[in-house]
Amino acid sequence: MTAKLTDVARRAGVSIATASRVLSGRGPASPASRDAVRRAAADLGYVPHPVAQHLSRGEGTRIVFAFRDRRTDILRDPFVSRAAAAMASAAEPDGLGVSLRRLPLDAAGELESIAADRSVAAVVLAGHDRAMLDRLPARLRGRTAAIGAGGVDVDSGAGVGSLVRHLMATGRRRIALIGGPPWVAASRAPLHAYTELMRSAGLPVRVVPGDFTTVRGRAAARIVMRRWPDTDAIAAVSDATALGVLQSLAAAGIPVPDDVAVTGFDDIPLAAATNPALSTATHPVELIAVAAARAALGAPERGRLFPSRPILRATA
Amino acid sequence: MTAKLTDVARRAGVSIATASRVLSGRGPASPASRDAVRRAAADLGYVPHPVAQHLSRGEGTRIVFAFRDRRTDILRDPFVSRAAAAMASAAEPDGLGVSLRRLPLDAAGELESIAADRSVAAVVLAGHDRAMLDRLPARLRGRTAAIGAGGVDVDSGAGVGSLVRHLMATGRRRIALIGGPPWVAASRAPLHAYTELMRSAGLPVRVVPGDFTTVRGRAAARIVMRRWPDTDAIAAVSDATALGVLQSLAAAGIPVPDDVAVTGFDDIPLAAATNPALSTATHPVELIAVAAARAALGAPERGRLFPSRPILRATA
DNA sequence: CTGTTAGCGCGTTCAG
DNA sequence: CTGAACGCGCTAACAG
Numbered sequence: 001m002t003a004k005l006t007d008v009a010r011r012a013g014v015s016i017a018t019a020s021r022v023l024s025g026r027g028p029a030s031p032a033s034r035d036a037v038r039r040a041a042a043d044l045g046y047v048p049h050p051v052a053q054h055l056s057r058g059e060g061t062r063i064v065f066a067f068r069d070r071r072t073d074i075l076r077d078p079f080v081s082r083a084a085a086a087m088a089s090a091a092e093p094d095g096l097g098v099s100l101r102r103l104p105l106d107a108a109g110e111l112e113s114i115a116a117d118r119s120v121a122a123v124v125l126a127g128h129d130r131a132m133l134d135r136l137p138a139r140l141r142g143r144t145a146a147i148g149a150g151g152v153d154v155d156s157g158a159g160v161g162s163l164v165r166h167l168m169a170t171g172r173r174r175i176a177l178i179g180g181p182p183w184v185a186a187s188r189a190p191l192h193a194y195t196e197l198m199r200s201a202g203l204p205v206r207v208v209p210g211d212f213t214t215v216r217g218r219a220a221a222r223i224v225m226r227r228w229p230d231t232d233a234i235a236a237v238s239d240a241t242a243l244g245v246l247q248s249l250a251a252a253g254i255p256v257p258d259d260v261a262v263t264g265f266d267d268i269p270l271a272a273a274t275n276p277a278l279s280t281a282t283h284p285v286e287l288i289a290v291a292a293a294r295a296a297l298g299a300p301e302r303g304r305l306f307p308s309r310p311i312l313r314a315t316a
Numbered sequence: 317m318t319a320k321l322t323d324v325a326r327r328a329g330v331s332i333a334t335a336s337r338v339l340s341g342r343g344p345a346s347p348a349s350r351d352a353v354r355r356a357a358a359d360l361g362y363v364p365h366p367v368a369q370h371l372s373r374g375e376g377t378r379i380v381f382a383f384r385d386r387r388t389d390i391l392r393d394p395f396v397s398r399a400a401a402a403m404a405s406a407a408e409p410d411g412l413g414v415s416l417r418r419l420p421l422d423a424a425g426e427l428e429s430i431a432a433d434r435s436v437a438a439v440v441l442a443g444h445d446r447a448m449l450d451r452l453p454a455r456l457r458g459r460t461a462a463i464g465a466g467g468v469d470v471d472s473g474a475g476v477g478s479l480v481r482h483l484m485a486t487g488r489r490r491i492a493l494i495g496g497p498p499w500v501a502a503s504r505a506p507l508h509a510y511t512e513l514m515r516s517a518g519l520p521v522r523v524v525p526g527d528f529t530t531v532r533g534r535a536a537a538r539i540v541m542r543r544w545p546d547t548d549a550i551a552a553v554s555d556a557t558a559l560g561v562l563q564s565l566a567a568a569g570i571p572v573p574d575d576v577a578v579t580g581f582d583d584i585p586l587a588a589a590t591n592p593a594l595s596t597a598t599h600p601v602e603l604i605a606v607a608a609a610r611a612a613l614g615a616p617e618r619g620r621l622f623p624s625r626p627i628l629r630a631t632a
Numbered sequence: 633c634t635g636t637t638a639g640c641g642c643g644t645t646c647a648g
Numbered sequence: 649c650t651g652a653a654c655g656c657g658c659t660a661a662c663a664g
Contacts, residue, residue, distance in 0.1 A: 002432070002434065004656095004657060004658085005657065005658060006657080006658095014634080014635085015634070015635045015636075016635090016657095016658080016659095017634075017635060017636080017637095017659085017660085018633085018634060018635075020658065020659060020660090021633095021634090021659095024658090024659080026659085026660090027633095027659095027660085028633055028634090029633075029634090030633060030634085033633085033634085045432070047429075047432040047433060047434070048657085048658080049371075049434045049435070049656085049657050049658070050377075050433065050434065050435035051367060051370050051371045051376065051377055051434065051435050051656090051657080051658095052371055052640090052656070052657035052658045052659090053657080053658060053659075054367050054377075054640095054658095055365075055367045055368055055371050055640050055641070055642095055656090055657080055658080055659095056639085056640055056657075056658045056659040056660085057640085057658085057659065057660095058640065058659095060367065061366075061367055061370075061377040061378065061413065061435070062377065062378065062411070062412070062413030063413065064408070065404070075398070075401055075402055075405060075602055076585070078394070078397075078585070080401060081394075081397040081398050081400070081401035081402075082391070082397050084397070084400060084401040084404050085391055085396060085397035085400040085401060085416055086391055086397075088381070088400050088404060088413075088414050088415055088416035089391060089415075089416040089417070089418075091413070091415055092380070092415035092416060092417050095378070095415075095433065095435045096378070096413060096415070097377065097378030097379065097404075097407070097412060097413015097414050097415050098404050098413050098414050098415070099404055099405075099407055099408040099411075099412070099413050099414070100401055100404035100405040100408060101405070101408050102405075113363075116318070116361070116363045117363060117366065117411065118318065118363070118365045118366065118367065118641090119365070119366035119367050119377070119411045214586075214588075214589040215589075240589075243586070243589055244589070247589070247591045250591060251591070269392070269394070270530075270559070270586050272530075273530040273531075273556075273559055273560070273563070275563045275566060275567070286391055320640095320641060320642085321641065321642060322641085322642095330650080330651085331650070331651040331652075332641095332642080332643095332651085332652095333643085333644075333650070333651055333652080333653095334649085334650060334651075336642065336643060336644085337643095337644095337649095337650090340642090340643080342643085342644095343643095343644085343649095344649055344650090345649075345650090346649060346650085349649085349650085364641085364642080365640085365641050365642070367640090367641080367642095368640070368641035368642045368643090368656090369641080369642060369643080370642095371640090371641080371642080371643095371656055371657070371658095372641075372642045372643045372644085372655085372656055373642085373643065373656085374643095374656070434657090
């Protein structure tokens with residue numbers, strides 16, 4: 001049988017309250033009893049029972065990662081799994097676990113049920129919109145953090161901006177942007193950054209909407225080259241899209257980066273493996289997810305932007 | 317304040333014991349009190365407190381996914397994050413969370429500490445070897461399941477075998493295999509399947525070891541074509557490797573699949589996006605992870621193999 | 633600084 | 649079939 005706090009207290013010759021104070025580090029304790037308790041705990045190989053601690057403190061035991069999406073199979077989205085795994089790794093030392101839950105577009109009911117579940121220590125929201133944040137159940141207020149769009153997010157504006165600037169610095173002038181879907185909040189910042197840069201440089205603004213997929217990237221690249229044949233660079237707001245662009249250009253016999261430079265965004269593992277290797281910018285999903293989890297667990301911090309670093313390879 | 321079992325019992329005019337029996341479904345209860353309790357619970361919007369339940373039942377609140385690897389940053393491995401996310405999704409309805417923990421090659425101490433943690437409901441092991449399973453702490457015995465190599469796994473032998481058979485059926489005769497690292501258990505089954513098929517068909521066995529990476533795939537393909545220039549098909553045991561093979565062949569001006577057919581394994585998202593699109597076989601990581609989690613939580617099942625389905629695209 | 637006393641919310645004997 | 653009482657293991661007010 002595993003040793004419990006009572007055993008430690010008895011062996012140390014103090015009360016359980018004192019033992020608890022010493023071992024949890026909360027509350028005062030004389031050096032003498034502190035020492036005795038620590039020794040007793042070590043001798044007995046005492047390990048606290050996290051479940052009992054959580055119950056007693058009125059805290060939950062898990063972080064719920066709630067991802068709002070119209071697709072049912074959110075597990076196929078690499079960002080979802082990367083973020084979930086990162087949180088599961090960060091939460092481990094605290095004895096917490098991570099649960100993943102998909103939210104439908106209208107998630108009012110689901111959020112209520114999550115709020116009612118007292119095993120939920122914190123909630124990390126993604127794919128949300130403003131309405132959702134505003135209608136957040138009161139009981140979730142102090143323990144919810146959001147990823148993206150107003151919450152913890154990557155500075156995609158600055159990231160894409162730095163790539164566009166690089167394109168300009170290397171002589172590109174007719175730069176097209178394949179953006180995200182207009183109705184997705186994350187599409188705004190890159191589009192804005194690109195537009196501002198082009199305008200203030202007196203260069204033409206050429207934008208085609210995408211949807212972050214490779215298939216759409218292929219089609220979008222064809223549209224770009226048909227509509228503006230003199231385009232000498234294509235900036236995509238996701239690596240998946242950029243892969244489609246590369247394929248499309250290769251099929252059309254357009255050399256990259258000689259005739260047309262290409263950039264992506266995210267720095268997925270395969271970006272380094274394309275031919276030629278894709279120039280892109282980092283997307284620290286893991287850092288963001290962990291920051292959001294910490295914020296949800298009580299850190300006051302909100303709305304922080306994580307920097308995106310350009311990774312220049314062969315395509316630009 | 318949220319309603320608790322006491323409130324439900326009082327409103328239903330029964331004792332907490334009866335209320336508990338009715339709501340948990342364990343133990344007898346008369347139709348009358350059953351009805352009263354159910355109604356009272358509904359009226360009050362009663363939601364049980366999972367943490368209290370777990371403490372009382374002496375169960376843990378989380379599933380620990382323990383991944384043994386020499387690399388420190390296991391989060392970068394897509395299989396790790398996919399498996400973790402799948403378990404986090406499957407565990408959600410049960411009020412359980414998932415924690416991810418890296419294990420060093422000699423994980424004796426870590427396993428002890430995991431076993432001592434009473435918040436751990438179950439352990440899913442991956443990257444293990446036999447010695448590790450044998451030295452498993454006694455307290456972990458009934459609640460541990462393993463992914464791969466003797467545990468729940470994909471039938472990679474049959475998967476690679478079906479691809480090799482397809483290559484033969486389409487006229488390929490000089491088929492080379494780029495395998496996994498010899499010291500990894502998961503490399504054995506595909507190698508064995510390939511070797512048996514080639515031998516019994518009276519065809520030459522051509523094997524070059526790989527390490528599941530794209531970089532190594534590039535190098536391995538060069539080795540294959542230099543050593544056996546008449547090779548007309550290359551089967552790789554991972555899609556990442558196959559991508560390297562495709563790049564290497566493209567760089568050498570060898571048309572795929574005309575001169576050399578190529579197959580991978582895993583069916584990662586980008587396999588559909590290569591040019592030409594990669595023929596491969598599925599690796600149901602999510603299904604496997606969930607099955608392992610269920611097994612660890614108490615299902616008796618062990619050592620089940622999940623089928624791998626060939627996905628024939630353009631490279632073979 | 634310390635020990636006593638209540639809880640945290642629920643499961644589960646064990647007599648009725 | 650039911651209810652009173654205890655146990656799960658620990659934290660936190662409250663006097664001392």
